Amino acid sequence: MPVWLEKHKHMMIVLVIAIIILLLVLFRFQQKDEVAVTEPIWMEAESEQLEKEKQDIKTTPEKIFIDLKGAIKKPGLYEVEEGERVYDVVEKAGGLLKTADEKQINFAMKLYDEMVIYIPEINELGPEVSYPGEMNSNNDEKVNINQADAAELETLPGIGPSKAATIIQYREENGSFKEIEELMNISGIGEKTFEKLKEQIRTQ
Structure with a gap:
């Protein structure tokens, strides 16, 4: 080993250690800078995704x-x-x-x-x-047999759930009633039943 190296050996060791410490410090600072840069980007992307999901919910x-x-x-x-x-x-x-x-x-x-x-x-x-309820809002108003649903038809004398369903089926298959007398074309509605309800029904 040269004399000058032997003489300054301790100083060289201290210098090497100082350089190593300096490099470690610089490396740590560089890592912090990378985290500081990348973390907001990740958080921003997540925020945009949440905002998009909220918009999708609002527009459904x-x-x-x-x-x-x-x-x-x-x-x-x-x-x-x-x-x-x-x-x-x-x-x-x-x-x-x-x-x-x-x-x-x-x-x-x-x-x-x-x-x-x-x-x-x-x-x-x-x-x-x-x-x-608009079609028969007045209790004294006649029931329009071309517009009434099952509940309204059942308010008529002699008309139960079965006959109401039959009236609606007849109306759907044959079109609207032109005259109230056409009700007697339906099975189960004869002259006696018709006489009871004819004053309470209309076609228009």
């Missing part, structure tokens, strides 16, 4: 129920999305019957929950849209 349309009646191929209760229009639910029901009066229907009207849509036939007077 609410489900509503529509009662579709009258001159339609498949009348009944339909589940649709809020914001859809009369045209959409008519399409889901298979479309109109040939006897339907399209002039009385507002296909562009937006749907809302518990909405009742009645499709009238040609030359038939009647609203295409009504609220629940």
Whole structure:
């Protein structure tokens, strides 16, 4: 070993240790800088994902129920999305019957929950849209046998659940009643039953 190296051996050891410590300190600072840079990016990405999920929840349309009646191929209760229009639910029901009066229907009207849509036939007077209970809001008003549901038909004398269902089925298969006397075409409704209820029913 050279004399000068032997003489300054301790100083060289201290210098090497100092360099090692300095390198370690610099390495630690570099790691902290990387964490400081990458952590906000990760948090920002997660925040954007949560915000997107919230937006998806907000934009999901609410489900509503529509009662579709009258001159339609498949009348009944339909589940649709809020914001859809009369045209959409008519399409889901298979479309109109040939006897339907399209002039009385507002296909562009937006749907809302518990909405009742009645499709009238040609030359038939009647609203295409009504609220629940609107058709027979007055107890003294005659029941429209072309619009009444089962519950309303059952308020008539001699008409129970079975006959009410038969009346609705007849109406769906043959179209609206033109005269109240057509009720006697239905099995179970004879002249005696008809005499009891004829003053309480109407076709328009």
